[in-house]
Amino acid sequence: MLKRTPLFEAHQKLAARLVEFGGWEMPVHYTSIMEEHRVVRTAAGIFDICHMGEVSITGAGASSFLNQVLTNDIAKLRVGEGQYSLMCNPAGGVIDDLYVYKLGVQEYLLIINASRIDADVPWLLQEAQRDIGAGVLVTNQSETLGAIAIQGPTVEKFIDQCVDTFDRAPSSLLKNQITRGEFAGQPVYLARTGYTGEDGFELVGAASIMTDLWQRALQVGLVHGLKPAGLGARDTLRTEVCYPLYGHELDEKRTPIEAGLGFFVSLDKGPFNGREILAMQKLQGAPQRCVAFKMIEKSPPPRPHYRVWFDGQPVGEVVSGTLSPSLNLGIGMAYVPTTVAQPGSRIEIEIRGQRFAAEVVKKPIYRKAS
Template sequence: MSETDLRTTPLHDRHLAAGAKMAPFAGFEMPIQYSGILDEHRAVREAAGLFDVSHMGEFRLTGPDALALAQRLVTNDVSRLDDGKALYAVLCHDAGGAVDDLLVYRLAHDDVMLVVNASNIEKDWAHVTAVAERAGLDVELTDESADTALLALQGPRAFEIFEAATGLDVSDIGSYRFVRPAPGDVFGAQRAVVSTTGYTGEAGLEIYLENEAAGRAWDALLEAGAERGLVPAGLGARDTLRLEAGFSLYGHELTDDTTPYEANLGWVVKPDAGDFVGRDALVQQKADGVPRRIVGLVVEGRGLPREGYPIVDEGGAEVGVVTSGSQSPALGAGVALGFVPNEPAYTAPGTRLGVSVRGRVLPATVTKPPFHRAS
């Protein structure tokens, strides 16, 4: 895709005005950093950062069978959702591989929102519509991705800043819950969802609203946070933050050829919840034994682990591969996620392995993520 074909978010002009370094990502021109990845990372850990993640996709399922279709689609148990609650899950194909990971929001008994990764919007939409057609359920599907902006306000002062900007206190609604303010009450938005979710390992909010209200929301939050340590943050810091938190990234820890069990996401697979797509294959894999698993690694010495670098045992034999890696500002060391054989000799915390970096091996210790816990 050429630069002229890239899509932009409703906040594109504000990113340029703020001097953001822009780059292609998932078909969009997105801000990678403003003041610098390290500065933005630390701001989120110590105060707050504001991210434009309007490139993400939003699908609506409406009608009497909305919940039934959601359960048919995802690995987690949708029946435990009340109105105003969300959960994390995986979309699988029939063989159990991950089509995507996503959030499921129960807006009402007949209204569900799925939030999917930007790089997978078209693929996910094809999958969701195909499953819906096969299931023959009474539900209407709408792709609202192009009409929806999404801001992520993340960090220990996020709730304080949001309340200063809106007068709305949502600090006590609980994790993975959301509110739907009345039209006009939040940044003049006619339709808004304010959710206690995020991708940084810190407390925070994700704010869904129509495109027309995105600029007002961005400006008001930055103004309210100006004396509270808030900074605009790009996708570079978002990636280092999620890696420190040990969160999977689609295309890295999860792919069409990776099952949730292999990606260490067995906790979102609920075979008793219903006959979701991929259930039988996942039940069989668990019974047969999961062949490989994602582990965390903390690396010693100079040099950074990167995606695709070999993971080796103490004898130097290649046993796995890094799926994500970077410097951890919190630890001052390189950290990585990667696949190794699902055997205690490779997965037990404290196990000594190595990462091969351009011909030399950096010693590494298997460490159970997260590498850093929230402030």
């Protein structure tokens, strides 16, 4: 039995095409992926992300605990700020990638992948049993909390009207800042972040208010071009800007360095899970690297698991691939040997037995004209 979010009925009313995603029945699109992608790049789209997990980490030991289970430096955060981080195992493999928000001096909120809740929560609970977990309370709130993402260039114009009150105007937040608001008498956190490469916000609150919050946003966003957008567009949007998706670019055998996420690994903050291997890879380089690529001849769209060739040899595998709606050409990400990873490297993608020319490019593949 697939799990359904509190917004399931709202999706049905909007005639969404529903598909299975990580055990959840989720909208892949309402009109079409191309159309919803365009709406997010030019106006705004609203996404149901209630399937994502929320875990709070509280107590006197919360900061030091998180700094030992996550790769980024939590000490950089002030109250009201968040950061992207990775949770690694001792071998440096990625258990999950996540956002961590500092809600109070001793209070943090982690936003984790839906497909990883069942891996992350036991891991965090187990780590909290060690000495590093003294004075730490780990609470899985994934069942009781829901979340909505509103993304696109017009979002700033209506985000403040999506809730009844707020501590700071959401529209005044800087990237990665978070504020507390209220909607229907219930607390809602609004964070200026997202997964599309556009300006945007993620709203986290009680599952019970999600339907009304969704309706409110659609109402106040209507004149600013806000439309519902599904997971299909979410995937093409994030691929264009090379954000990793767990299970594609990331898994327990890949390190953040191999994934090209070394920026989010802070080696000078003291000990943390995976530090030895990540330090070595930062210094000596990893054998493989996750690169972005573009097709440079007419070809079918690249897709996950297609083989990558270099100099007549199979050298790797595509992990994400799609037609880029913004660029109208095939794009993707692939793991290749570090020797092949420089932008400009000519590679080939094997599609149904035939090889098509592609080129390694700098990340992100798509950048907003500014």
